[in-house]
């Protein structure tokens with residue numbers, strides 16, 4: 645069997661946080677339980693929302709997950725960008741560690757830095773971070789723990805460094821870790837006009853949860869300060885694959901090449917965009933169906949229907965007359981079945 649780097653990263657992440665006394669919690673369903681404010685699970689913290697707000701007592705003080713997530717419809721919606729960029733997805737996986745009133749900024753920064761630079765082995769000189777512009781504590785900790793220079797700790801005053809789960813719910817300032825893929829790519833550091841380029845890529849967001857947004861528009865302090873972190877598995881895997889293109893990792897190349905071969909087209913030629921759409925949408929469609937969402941005319945089902953129709957349109961564009969998507973499912977199971985045996 646071909647080496648699966650993405651599987652190895654999941655395991656490294658889980659083993660590391662197990663060693664740091666975190667309970668490894670299985671990924672929750674893509675359909676959030678008892679939460680009408682959210683269409684889909686869009687990050688790792690969703691299943692723990694009530695622990696952050698204090699509405700429920702957490703059964704453990706710290707946890708870690710590899711969370712399947714969908715960002716299509718609702719506040720975090722990436723659907724229309726998918727296919728045209730190197731790193732937008734409707735479905736992705738988020739590696740996250742969480743503290744429910746247990747550790748706060750210092751340990752969160754320490755764990756992220758140690759995991760990335762020692763366990764995963766990223767080159768420190770390629771990393772820089774952002775902090776919320778008023779967060780002097782985070783700046784000091786990055787210097788102390790990671791030995792980063794002043795210019796590698798970038799203050800950001802916008803909502804990019806203030807995370808909100810949705811219109812209501814837990815939120816707080818955050819600190820993001822970026823990887824520099826090198827000057828062969830266009831793009832600038834966070835906070836510069838070129839920040840949306842493909843050179844500096846955010847790979848981990850550490851959220852220092854200390855507030856909750858209420859339905860009446862007010863923001864209150866939560867009873868305990870907590871940590872919610874999220875690292876895009878596909879982005880970290882892309883680095884270890886030697887690329888800044890998430891679609892260059894084995895999970896995607898297998899689907900892209902499979903679809904191209906069925907359609908009889910070049911995998912990385914003129915139909916590149918459509919093949920990316922197909923690979924991405926196959927993942928969201930399969931995982932949403934497995935979690936019980938069915939295509940329909942409203943709500944979640946309508947978003948799924950839009951995703952499926954978009955995938956089918958792109959299958960048509962690459963010349964497929966017959967249904968394509970179901971033929972790719974065995975390949976998806978081969979690359980992701982080990983991590984998601986129940987999906």
Ligand code: SER
Pocket residue numbers: 686687688689740807849850851872873874875
């Ligand atoms: N919730 C934060 C995010 O989605 C960190 O996990 O970026």
